[in-house]
Amino acid sequence: MIALDEDRIMLRDSAREYLTDKSPVSELRRLRDTRDKDGFNRDLWRGMKDMGWTGILIDEANGGSDFGHVGMALVCEEMGRTLAASPFLSTAVMAATALRRGGSEEQKKKWLPAISEAKAIIALAVDEGRKHNPEGTALKAEMSGNAFRLNGDKTFVVDGHVADQIIVAARTEGEPGKKEGISLFLIDAKSPGISIERVVGVDSRNNARIKFENVHAAGTDALGEVGKGYALLENTLNAGRAGISAEMLGVAGESFDRTLAYLKERKQFGKFIGEFQALQHRAAHLFGELELLRSLVLSACVALDKNPAAAGLSVSAAKFKAAEVVKLAVSEAVQMFGGMGMTDEVDIGLFMKRARATQEFLGDAGFHADRFALAQKF
Amino acid sequence: MSLETFRQETREWLAQNCPPAMRKPSRGEPDICWGGRNWKFESDDQKIWLERMAARGWTVPMWPKEYGGGGLSREEEKILREEMRAIGARSPLESFGIWMLGPALLQFGNEAQKKEHLPKIARGEIRWCQGYSEPGAGSDLASLQTKAEDKGDHFLVNGQKIWTSYADKADWIFCLVRTDPAAPKHNGISFVLFDMATPGVSTKPILLISGKSPFCETFFDNVKVPKENLVGNLNEGWTIAKYLLTHERASIGAGGSLAGLRSLPAAAIKAVGRDQNGRLADPFIRNDIIRAEIDGYALLATVERYKAEAKAGQGVGSKSAILKYAGTELNKRRYETFMTIAGSDGLEWESERSEDGTLAREWLRTKANSIEGGTSEVMLGIVAKQILKLPGA
Ligand SMILES: Cc1cc2nc3c(=O)[nH]c(=O)nc-3n(C[C@H](O)[C@H](O)[C@H](O)COP(=O)(O)OP(=O)(O)OC[C@H]3O[C@@H](n4cnc5c(N)ncnc54)[C@H](O)[C@@H]3O)c2cc1C
Numbered sequence A: 001m002i003a004l005d006e007d008r009i010m011l012r013d014s015a016r017e018y019l020t021d022k023s024p025v026s027e028l029r030r031l032r033d034t035r036d037k038d039g040f041n042r043d044l045w046r047g048m049k050d051m052g053w054t055g056i057l058i059d060e061a062n063g064g065s066d067f068g069h070v071g072m073a074l075v076c077e078e079m080g081r082t083l084a085a086s087p088f089l090s091t092a093v094m095a096a097t098a099l100r101r102g103g104s105e106e107q108k109k110k111w112l113p114a115i116s117e118a119k120a121i122i123a124l125a126v127d128e129g130r131k132h133n134p135e136g137t138a139l140k141a142e143m144s145g146n147a148f149r150l151n152g153d154k155t156f157v158v159d160g161h162v163a164d165q166i167i168v169a170a171r172t173e174g175e176p177g178k179k180e181g182i183s184l185f186l187i188d189a190k191s192p193g194i195s196i197e198r199v200v201g202v203d204s205r206n207n208a209r210i211k212f213e214n215v216h217a218a219g220t221d222a223l224g225e226v227g228k229g230y231a232l233l234e235n236t237l238n239a240g241r242a243g244i245s246a247e248m249l250g251v252a253g254e255s256f257d258r259t260l261a262y263l264k265e266r267k268q269f270g271k272f273i274g275e276f277q278a279l280q281h282r283a284a285h286l287f288g289e290l291e292l293l294r295s296l297v298l299s300a301c302v303a304l305d306k307n308p309a310a311a312g313l314s315v316s317a318a319k320f321k322a323a324e325v326v327k328l329a330v331s332e333a334v335q336m337f338g339g340m341g342m343t344d345e346v347d348i349g350l351f352m353k354r355a356r357a358t359q360e361f362l363g364d365a366g367f368h369a370d371r372f373a374l375a376q377k378f
Numbered sequence B: 001m002s003l004e005t006f007r008q009e010t011r012e013w014l015a016q017n018c019p020p021a022m023r024k025p026s027r028g029e030p031d032i033c034w035g036g037r038n039w040k041f042e043s044d045d046q047k048i049w050l051e052r053m054a055a056r057g058w059t060v061p062m063w064p065k066e067y068g069g070g071g072l073s074r075e076e077e078k079i080l081r082e083e084m085r086a087i088g089a090r091s092p093l094e095s096f097g098i099w100m101l102g103p104a105l106l107q108f109g110n111e112a113q114k115k116e117h118l119p120k121i122a123r124g125e126i127r128w129c130q131g132y133s134e135p136g137a138g139s140d141l142a143s144l145q146t147k148a149e150d151k152g153d154h155f156l157v158n159g160q161k162i163w164t165s166y167a168d169k170a171d172w173i174f175c176l177v178r179t180d181p182a183a184p185k186h187n188g189i190s191f192v193l194f195d196m197a198t199p200g201v202s203t204k205p206i207l208l209i210s211g212k213s214p215f216c217e218t219f220f221d222n223v224k225v226p227k228e229n230l231v232g233n234l235n236e237g238w239t240i241a242k243y244l245l246t247h248e249r250a251s252i253g254a255g256g257s258l259a260g261l262r263s264l265p266a267a268a269i270k271a272v273g274r275d276q277n278g279r280l281a282d283p284f285i286r287n288d289i290i291r292a293e294i295d296g297y298a299l300l301a302t303v304e305r306y307k308a309e310a311k312a313g314q315g316v317g318s319k320s321a322i323l324k325y326a327g328t329e330l331n332k333r334r335y336e337t338f339m340t341i342a343g344s345d346g347l348e349w350e351s352e353r354s355e356d357g358t359l360a361r362e363w364l365r366t367k368a369n370s371i372e373g374g375t376s377e378v379m380l381g382i383v384a385k386q387i388l389k390l391p392g393a
């Protein structure tokens, strides 16, 4: 386990400063209230490029800053604190990971610099039902000659509505439920046969339901080896899961900090409500839980930096705990804000909504609990 | 020496010097070596193991060499622990001297006190007990009443302590006494050391719900304590008391991590088996275990993170309260699950099969974890006040 070194502390501090300035919670409100067509601010995305974040997991040869997963987590946490909307997780974390680890030389040359430059948004299309279940991939990719024909439906494709490219998990062999026979394809979002329905979520963030009807994919569009895409998919998802866990740490941490401030400001019965031990102990308990979560997120990212293929256990531990802690943090926040917590005017509700979406995204607590146990052979 | 060389040499040394009997899984309490004047070694191997480790200073690996320690860095100590774990080596020595008094003396003791007491702790020659709590001073420890009067060359100590763990087996006591009854309660306390064999000291064991008597009432009746046994300044004992408590809490809390002796998954698999997909056959127990294992994993990672942060100068005080709270509450949960796994077997109290109800007795003992060394409520209060700075906490 590590303490943050100076470079990382600088990264965290500059991320906090940048996001509080450029993308405070009021920015999410603006996107929501103006029904912004993208659901995020493209200037912010380009700004993230200038900060070096779009290339945070990309090697320097391809224009990245290669700061690693610990760095990624620090940025994600700050994004959680201000509820910043951007394609960071889909593109700079997951697509970058998939391409870097599984892309052909041509795919890498073409797309990694484009991600670093914030010139391409690439979404990952995995889920097909109400629950995250990569092994359950059923969308069919049938081989015809050198090419493939894709048919099926994807849901909860984060940033699918604005994506230039889509990485789609498809089944080239076998039955849904099997790890073998899954392949990844990188295809143009405007390919004939793709229809994209934008979905605006409870958290005012956007994803898409995508239909694939006889969509053509060339053999060279395959990302990694055909039929053996599961390991690559897992590595990709694990980077995303660590990122979202870090974001959840930020969501939970910020709601906690705001609650703490409220406990020191609101008076009832002639006292600050923070003087009541019934609330003090709950706040202290929650603080302890946040500390435990922080250690798990950090250890997952250290594990990913060391050896991504062996990081599954730590990642699942982090995502499980993140789901539990973020739920507790936002529930306690609304409760301790009393009637105010229920109002749209106070930001706390926005944190609660984001918390709910992050719990589902890339596997809920139950999914990761099962993963964790299976990895420990019980 | 590079860390790799250190690891290599440590591994070789352990392979040659750790007796095979000391690599068998510890049964917990019955296999712990506490040391002390009256210690009866469970076996020759236990004695040899202690002597060999003590000769290298590895009973207290990070203490300075001049006081009987190993002078290891944090990284080296971690390697030593890992290598010991790798061969299943038992801890050669446990004691209140190691966990609590030693760190306090290193910080606050004068040179003579360090030279006198630390090496004896390191070698397991003197066993210490902790005289903090009193019948009227539990959570509100600073209201303690045991008094020490200045009699020129010595203090005269009168009063009563309670819950003094192993007072009947200990050789010496580190004790909080009131030296200024007129001062505000935190400012009239001093920290003194004395021999339990001093005339006027007596102990009376207390029977616990586990059926054992690991602690006592301790009485002081005109006990003469030499002045040189005062640690730190007169009436400034509270600072030392609190410092020592942070060490006590950190070590009690760490007991709740995965470092524990019993493995929940292993116990459950043995008891209920797996289904055809390899999952533990009882989903209810499986859920409990997952939560406990992940929290154990989180706790270990947090202990490590705090150590790394402290070393990098980023440490924040009072964090031992978090570890104490989280670790002990976790340990209680773990033992509830052990009992659920064991079912009616776990209820046996007097059979050979159950080794006289070992599990049930351990389960009951864990209930004290969130009381001893400061209760969970007190820990939450410390976090609320010192970290969260909540008003009136
Ligand atoms: C949807 C909704 C509908 C409502 N409808 C009506 C209505 O029709 N008419 C009406 O008059 N009111 C209505 N209310 C108001 C409601 O009764 C109050 O919100 C409630 O009494 C709490 O008061 P508060 O919001 O000021 O919170 P506060 O009293 O400020 O409480 C904030 C937090 O402090 C805690 N707290 C306060 N005092 C103590 C204490 N002594 N010890 C421990 N903790 C304490 C609270 O439990 C809470 O968690 C409504 C509220 C809501 C959310």
Ligand SMILES: Cc1cc2nc3c(=O)[nH]c(=O)nc-3n(C[C@H](O)[C@H](O)[C@H](O)COP(=O)(O)OP(=O)(O)OC[C@H]3O[C@@H](n4cnc5c(N)ncnc54)[C@H](O)[C@@H]3O)c2cc1C
Pocket (backbone or CB within 6 Å): B129, B130, B131, B132, B133, B134, B137, B138, B139, B140, B162, B163, B164, B165, B166, B215, B368, B371, B372, B373, B374, B375, B376, B377, B378, B381
């Ligand atoms: C197995 C065991 C071994 C021990 N070994 C030693 C030892 O070696 N040496 C030694 O000196 N002591 C020892 N102790 C004593 C231990 O430190 C005390 O029991 C502990 O500090 C609690 O004090 P108490 O028992 O008087 O409980 P009390 O302080 O009376 O507490 C009773 C209840 O009230 C709660 N409470 C108290 N104050 C507050 C508050 N401000 N806010 C909210 N809740 C509160 C407590 O949390 C607890 O739940 C040991 C105890 C046990 C169980």
